[in-house]
Amino acid sequence: MYHWIPFWPDTAAVNAVVVNNLYIAELGLSGLIMVTVVAMMLTFCIRYRKAASNSRADLETKTWRFEILWTVATLGAFLILFVWGAQVYIWLYKPPPADEEVYVVGKQWMWKVEHPGGQREIDALHVPVNKVVRLVMASEDVIHSFFVPAFRIKHDVVPGTLETLWFKATKTGIFRLECTQYCGLQHATMQGEIVVMEAPDYANWLDSQGVEESLAQQGAELFRAHGCSGCHGKNSTIIHAPSLTGLYGTVVHLQDGSIRVADEAYLRDCILNPRSFTVAGYPPVMPDFSGQLGEGDLLKLIAYIKSLGGKREAGR
Amino acid sequence: MSTTTFDDTPRIEPTARPSYLTEENTVASWLFTRDHKRIALLFFASITFFFFVGGGAAALIRMNLATPEGLLQPSLYNRMFTMHGIIMVWFFLIPSIPTTFGNFFVPLMIGARDLAFPRVNLLSWYVFNLSGLVVLYALIMGAADTGWTFYTPLSTVYANGYVFAAAMAVFINGFSSIMTALNFIVTIHRLRAPGMTWMRLPLFVWAIYAVSVVMLTATPVLAMDTFLLAVERFIGIGLFDPRHGGDPLLWQHMFWFYSHPAVYIMILPAMGVVSEIIPCYARRPIFGYAGMTIALMAIAILSFFVWAHHMFVAGISIYAGVAFSLLTFFVAVPSAIKVFNWTVSLHKGRITFDAPMLYALGFVLLFTLGGVTGLMLATLAVDVSVHGTYFVIAHFHYIMVGATVSAFFGALHYWWPKMTGRLYPEMWARFAAILTYVGFNLTFFPQFVLGYLGMPRRSYTYPAEWQIWNVLSSAGASILAVAYLLPLLYLGWSIFRERKADANPWAATGLEWTTPSPPPTHNFERTPRVSRGPYNYDPENDRFITQEGTPHAR
Known part of the structure; x- marks a missing residue:
């Protein structure tokens, strides 16, 4: 109480x-x-009530x-x-x-x-x-x-x-x-x-x-399980995909000419909807993962990508 | 002035013609009437009904919040505040003053026989009632549970109440608004009596004009919004659903693009009413007539550019937030000017405190308190803290209930003799006006405190330590309920038992007071010729000159 x-x-x-x-x-x-x-x-209500005898002469007319x-x-x-x-x-x-x-x-x-x-x-x-x-x-x-x-x-x-x-x-x-x-x-x-x-x-x-396990470690497992490491992994040479090492917080130039800071929201967008965020100079070949990953899994993946280094002061 | 001779207050001979009330007495003569005065009374019956339906929901809300444990099931509580919002906003506040007093008095005040499109006016009432039936259907079947703002994706995917029916009610209701607004705009442009120039229009007519412009331009957006909402809910096209590439914030932008101007739709007519009442009971011209008209139109236009101030914490760009904050402060300036002008309009007056004046003075104070708390909400950093809490609830109730409903009751008493031909019991009316003011402040002032403490809106329960403020608020609500029910009784009684009113019981200057009370069906025996502005009161000699130029001693 x-x-x-x-x-x-x-x-x-x-x-x-x-x-x-x-x-x-x-x-x-x-x-x-x-x-x-x-x-x-x-x-005003007291001075100019009906019964009060104060003068009402010279009303202000220049109101502007x-x-x-x-x-x-x-x-x-x-x-x-x-x-x-x-x-x-x-x-x-x-x-x-x-x-x-x-x-x-x-x-x-x-x-x-x-x-x-x-x-x-x-x-x-x-x-x-x-x-x-x-x-x-x-x-x-x-x-x-x-x-x-x-x-x-x-x-x-x-x-x-x-x-x-x-x-x-x-x-x-x-x-x-x-x-x-x-x-x-x-x-x-x-x-x-x-x-x-x-x-x-x-x-x-x-x-x-x-x-x-830390969040990043859990993310690393997801990274392998969903096949991300096949293209974005350190030793991957099969497909030309952007490296994720040191990516977080840096400026990314996209195919359509726009510029994004690689913050958490950007990483999330890229995972779910990669064709809309194709990085300049790379082929638009990444499959989209919308519907396959819950918010919790996405955050783990992002935590993993962040653990690969980058600029920490990123934020909006 | 000294050469003019002054008559007594004009006594208009009782005409041989019956009044608009008695000319025809069949039910059909009411249901198919094209007389703006009868249609105003039809609207009055409809919105009064919905006022008490919405008020019933409010009573349940405040009963539930009197204790933290509550009284209602959570699902019922959620449905009650949703229906309270929907009914009060679209079925009372938005149509309230325009469809009743606007309908009745705009033609009388500009010296016209009727609105420009009498059939459209009647159609507007039928469309309004159709939407009313749909909202009652939604309410009785189980009501919507989304809040009156229908935020997506809650409303489109997750809510399981009668969201579609409620949205359709709002959709249909909008057409009534549009028809009424169009009618007023054309009427005010085309049907003014000879000599009634724009700068001689009573401020109430200016306010109805301003609000009609906002209604006509904003309401179609509401129609689009509710239509898209219905499509999204049924087919799931994904417009507002991020899983299909949609954006939940798009709904908020579209909704507030209508609903912020709608806030001004609710307050502008009230400002017009108060601008009529204050000069009449202060017996002096309104201070700064031209400034008042400019302020009305400035508010009407600026109201379209401030919608995103409802979204400062919603995830819009912070620089968009900064821009909308600045614009919001701009729209507060003309409102502040109006407050100062009303207050200074008491200077050197010859003031009497009849019920309409008490309501009008209450309006100014409640509007000012709602206004300054609005400034706090416009201040970005403070909005971050109090957004979505009871602070916001208190703020907009001060404007939309404290101010607008006070003005509504003020107008009802002020024009009652003209509408019914009977006076009202003055002491009872003063008592109700004061009770409204006391009950209102007791209900809503504690909510500012609760808001800063952090009580979220739309919650059926709260921590026990906040109970004291909620008990005060609920106690105030019960006083307010009495204050709102009381006029129903004594005004109803007055129709049969009170003294008859003459043409101009308040010694006012407008054209509506130059015709008998109640007016004949065609309003005026002859077309009035206007020779001067609306507020020619002379407090020094206690005289006044009507807009037709006839001088009178009071």
């Missing part, structure tokens, strides 16, 4: 502090606007001066809010180099989490405090939205692509994880917890999960 009335969420990440400050500033401005309107309304005044004033205030909000938004959605990466799959009605070491959780996410954690998120069915109120971060998880989100927790403890995009019958219960731990505790936790 609770002992007090909650009216403000925890502020438990660097992201949360920055958004919180902006929110407080906007509450202040909103309060100011409301007070101004209420004060003007009350003053006032119109310009409050157009300029509101536009100025709004532009400040816009710039502030946009700066923070870009910062929120452009992940810095990550200390930890975690893969998240949303499905009706649970959050499945896979750590690179192969540790798996459902409706829970263990992370170390004071580390930049980058999430790579996929959906198996409908649109979900990954939301941690105490961190003020949120991003929809849309089927058919991968989304990224990052945070850096500043407090240890347990925080709510929610789905904020209506996703069907049990949407209300698609919730979990973020467990933020000190680094040593986190290391212990990872070790105690009884894992045999």
Whole structure:
């Protein structure tokens, strides 16, 4: 049970502090606007009620001066809010180099989490405090939205692509994880917890999960099982296919002239729909794997490809 | 002015002709009427019915949320909030003011005998009712369970409710909107009385014009959306399905391309109503008439360029997010101008606080609070935090319910004497207006707090520590229900027992007040000749001049 009335969420990440400050500033401005309107309304309603004898002579007729005044004033205030909000938004959605990466799959009605070491959780996410954690998120069915109120971060998880989100927790403890995009019958219960731990505790936790293979190792097995290694493998000479070593995070020139950064979403697109992403200088011979691989398997393959090296700072 | 002699408030001789209400009394004379005033009353009956159906769903929602354990099965809860949204948006809010007060008063205010296309007007009512039957069918058979936004692929692949029927109801409903909007545009262009220039139009007519432009241009997109949704659901062509190369976000773009302008469809007529009421009860001209007309049209046009602000966290390009945030701040500027102009329109007035004025002042305050929280949502980083939570629910209810429904009730009381020929009981009406304001704030203000705490919308349960705010909200909802039911009783009573109204009970300046209450079928005995703008009130001497140029002392 609770002992007090909650009216403000925890502020438990660097992201949360920055958004919180902006929110407080906007509450202040909103309060100011409301007070101004209420004060003007009350003053006029009292001074100029029917029974009041104050003079009504010399009604203001040149109204355009006032119109310009409050157009300029509101536009100025709004532009400040816009710039502030946009700066923070870009910062929120452009992940810095990550200390930890975690893969998240949303499905009706649970959050499945896979750590690179192969540790798996459902409706829970263990992370170390004071580390930049980058999430790579996929959906198996409908649109979900990954939301941690105490961190003020949120991003929809849309089927058919991968989304990224990052945070850096500043407090240890347990925080709510929610789905904020209506996703069907049990949407209300698609919730979990973020467990933020000190680094040593986190290391212990990872070790105690009884894992045999890392995500990349599992991906390597899939890589062989699905025949990817036949063309993309290190010793493959039969077919001229792009090497995947060091690919992640680099710039790729495609046959159609467009340019893509080889991030997780690109790798996913290439596996499922290779003919649309033929790399310049290579024949379009790769079969597509759509319908053969679930989101979990795709993430394992991507983890494997990433383990072959590349630029780590890739991200949107 | 000193040379003018002032008559008493005009007494229009009771004409030998019967009023539009009494001229014919058969059922057929109502069902096949082409009189815009009778059609307005037909629409009024239809939307009032749907208001209480949608309100019933809201009552179930708030009952369920009074405790974390809830009352309804999850599937029923999900269907109730979906139907609440669909019915309230398309079957009450969008048609509310235009089809009733717009239908009744646009011809009267511009000095016309009827709308340009009376048969189309009647057809619009039949099409509306057809769509209403379809939505009732969907509701009774088991309702849709997608949320009113029908997000794909949930709505196309995963939902198992009556999504097709609900979407078809919305599809058919759109044609009613289009017909009504077309009718208003042509009427306002072609049927204004001599001397009624554009800059002499009452602001209510301007607002109906602006909203008609938005309706006529946006609603066809809704027809395409719902049609494609139905095709996708039945045949699975894969337009919105990533497994077939489709894009789920395409639906959101198309849906909000209609549904964001639709938000302005709901609020613009309300702005028009309030712009009529405030000058009348403040007894002074509206402040900045030209600015108000420009603001109305600016909102109407800008409303088409802000749709993706519903998608800041949906996975659109972050630079698209930045652009849509900027455009959203732009559309807030004319809204802010209107708030300031309404407020300053009280300066040096001679203010009385009758029920319509109380509703109008309540409108301004609720609209302002909805507006400033809208600014917070337009701010990208804050939207990331509160998107999809009760903060959003509270924000748009402040605009669409707090503001629009207050204006609807304000208009109902203001024009009641003209529509029925009877006054309404003033004390009861004031009580209902104040009760609306109190109940509304108690219902929705706690939801801002819940939203920032992180309570997701469309959830049938929540953690126990948030119960206090939900209990307050549910308590407020029960007060609000009383405040909305009360007018049904005393206005119904007033039709039979209240005093008769004369032609101009509020001493107002518009043309609609120069004809008897209730008006004859053809509105005016002779075509009015307009010689001045709409709000010639003189608070210094407590006089006013009608748009035909007749001066009166109050």
